[in-house]
Amino acid sequence: MTFADNLRGMKAEIEQLLRDFILNFTSIEVIPSERGDRIVFIGSSYWLPLKQGGKPAQTTLLIKYRDFYNIIKAVTTGQPAEDLKELELSDKTLHDAIEQSTTNLVKSTDVVLNECVKALDQQIGLLAAFAPSPMLAGVFVPDTNALILNPDLEKWTFDGHNSLLLVLLPTVLAELDKLKVEHRNEDFRNKAKGIINRIKEYRRRGRLCDGVPLKQGFSQIMSMAKEPDFANTLPWLEKDNADDRFLASFLEIVRSYPHSPVTLVTLDINLQSKAEVARLPFVEPPPP
Numbered sequence: 472m473t474f475a476d477n478l479r480g481m482k483a484e485i486e487q488l489l490r491d492f493i494l495n496f497t498s499i500e501v502i503p504s505e506r507g508d509r510i511v512f513i514g515s516s517y518w519l520p521l522k523q524g525g526k527p528a529q530t531t532l533l534i535k536y537r538d539f540y541n542i543i544k545a546v547t548t549g550q551p552a553e554d555l556k557e558l559e560l561s562d563k564t565l566h567d568a569i570e571q572s573t574t575n576l577v578k579s580t581d582v583v584l585n586e587c588v589k590a591l592d593q594q595i596g597l598l599a600a601f602a603p604s605p606m607l608a609g610v611f612v613p614d615t616n617a618l619i620l621n622p623d624l625e626k627w628t629f630d631g632h633n634s635l636l637l638v639l640l641p642t643v644l645a646e647l648d649k650l651k652v653e654h655r656n657e658d659f660r661n662k663a664k665g666i667i668n669r670i671k672e673y674r675r676r677g678r679l680c681d682g683v684p685l686k687q688g689f690s691q692i693m694s695m696a697k698e699p700d701f702a703n704t705l706p707w708l709e710k711d712n713a714d715d716r717f718l719a720s721f722l723e724i725v726r727s728y729p730h731s732p733v734t735l736v737t738l739d740i741n742l743q744s745k746a747e748v749a750r751l752p753f754v755e756p757p758p759p
Contacts, residue, residue: 473731473732473733473752474546474725474732474733474750474751474752475598477750477751477752478539478542478543478595478598478750479595480750481535481538481539481542481750482539482591482594482595484535485532485535485536485539485591486588486591488528488531488532488535489532489568489569489584489587489588489591490584491528492525492528492529492532492569493568493580493583493584493587494580494581494584495522495528496521496522496524496525496528496529497518497519497521497522497525497571497580497583498518498519498522498580499516499517499518499519499578499579499580499583500516500517500518500519501516501578501579502516502517516578518571521571529569529570532569533569533570536565536569538748539594540562540565540594541705541706541707542705542749542750543558543594543595543597543598544558545703545704545705545722546598546722546725546726547597547598548700548703548726549703549726550597554597557593557597558593558594558597560590561590561591561593561594562590562594564586564587564589564590565587565590565591568583568584568586568587609629609632609634609635609636609731609732609734610635610636610638610724610728610731610732610733610734611627611629611635611636611637611638611733611734611735611736611754612637612638612640612721612724612733612734612735612736613637613639613643613736613737613756614643614717614735614736614737614739614742615643615646615647615650616737616738616739617736617737617738617755617756618643618647618666619659619662619663619666620738620756620759621756621757621758621759622662622665622666622669622759623759624637624669624685624690624692625685625686625690626686626757627685627690627756627757628757629734629754629757633689634689634690635689635690635691636682636690636691636692636693637685637690637691637692637693638692638693638694638695638724639670639679639692639693639694639695640695640717640720640721640724641694641695641696641697641698641720642699642713642716642717642720643717644670644694646713647663647666647667648667650663651663651664651667670694673685673692679692679693679694680693680694680695680696681693695720695723695724697720697723698720699716699719699720699722699723700719700723701719704719704722705718705719705722705749714739714741714742714745715745717742718735718742718745718746718749718751721733721735721746721751722749722751725751732752733752734752734753734754735751735752735753735754736753736754736755736756737753737755737756738755738756
C-alpha cells in the first residue's frame with residue numbers, strides 16, 4: 472500500500488465524519504430577499520446553534536481534518552503556486568463549514584456538504600499532480616536500529632516484493648557515526664563500525680547517491696544527502712528530536728517517490744506510533 476493509498480483512506484474517514492456532522496448536527500437559517508418600492512434587500516443566511524451532541528462531533532472532525540491537511544500540505548511542498556493556492560482555498564471551504572464561520576450565501580446543509588466533499592477531492596487530487604517519478608516495487612527506509620539488528624542488507628526481503636530499494640537517510644548515517652565512537656557498549660560500537668564499513672564498500676560499486684546494486688537483479692541501496700526541511704513538514708515534528716528528524720527526512724523520500732510504496736523499517740515502538748499518526752506505512756526489519 473502506498474502513502475497515497477493511506478491518505479485516500481484517511482480522506483474517506485473524514486468525508487464520513489463530515490456527512491454525519493453537517494447532516495445530523497447542523498442547520499441553517501435562510502433569510503429570503505425582499506423587494507421594496509425602490510430598494511432590494513438581499514437575503515442572507517446563518518448557522519443556527521449546533522444540535523445536541525454536535526460539539527463533540529465538531530471537535531473530532533476538526534482534529535481529524537487538521538491532521539489530514541497538515542500531511543497533504545507537507546508532501547505537496549514545491550508544487551506549482553496555482554496548485555498550492557487551490558489547496559488554501561479548499562482548506563478555507565472546509566474550515567468555514569466545520570467551524571461554522573460562514574455567515575452569508577449558505578443555501579443549505581446539502582450544498583455545504585457537497586462543497587466540502589469537492590474540496591476534499593481537490594486536496595487528494597493534488598497527489599496525482601506530482602511530477603513523474605520512477606514506479607518502484609518497494610522503497611524501504613530503515614532506521615539505525617534496523618541496520619544494527621540485521622546488517623546483512625543483501626539478504627533483506629519483504630513479503631510481496633520481488634524487488635526493492637533501500638534508502639539511507641542522513642540522520643541515520645550521522646547517528647551511526649556517533650554510535651561508533653560514543654556508545655557505552657563496545658559490542659554496539661563495533662556493530663556501528665561494521666555497518667559503516669559495509670556502506671563504504673557499497674560505494675565501490677558506484678555513486679551511492681544514485682543507487683548501487685545490493686543483490687543483483689533484486690535489490691539496490693542509495694543514500695540521500697538532503698536534510699529535512701522543517702519549514703515545510705508536519706507542524707508537530709521537533710527539529711531537535713532524532714525520531715522527528717527521521718520522519719521529516721522520510722517525507723522527503725515520499726515526495727521523491729509519490730507513486731511507489733515507500734515504507735519505514737523500524738522496531739522502535741515510539742517511532743512506529745509517530746508514523747501511524749502521520750499515516751506513514753512501516754514494517755519491522757527482517758530477522759538476521
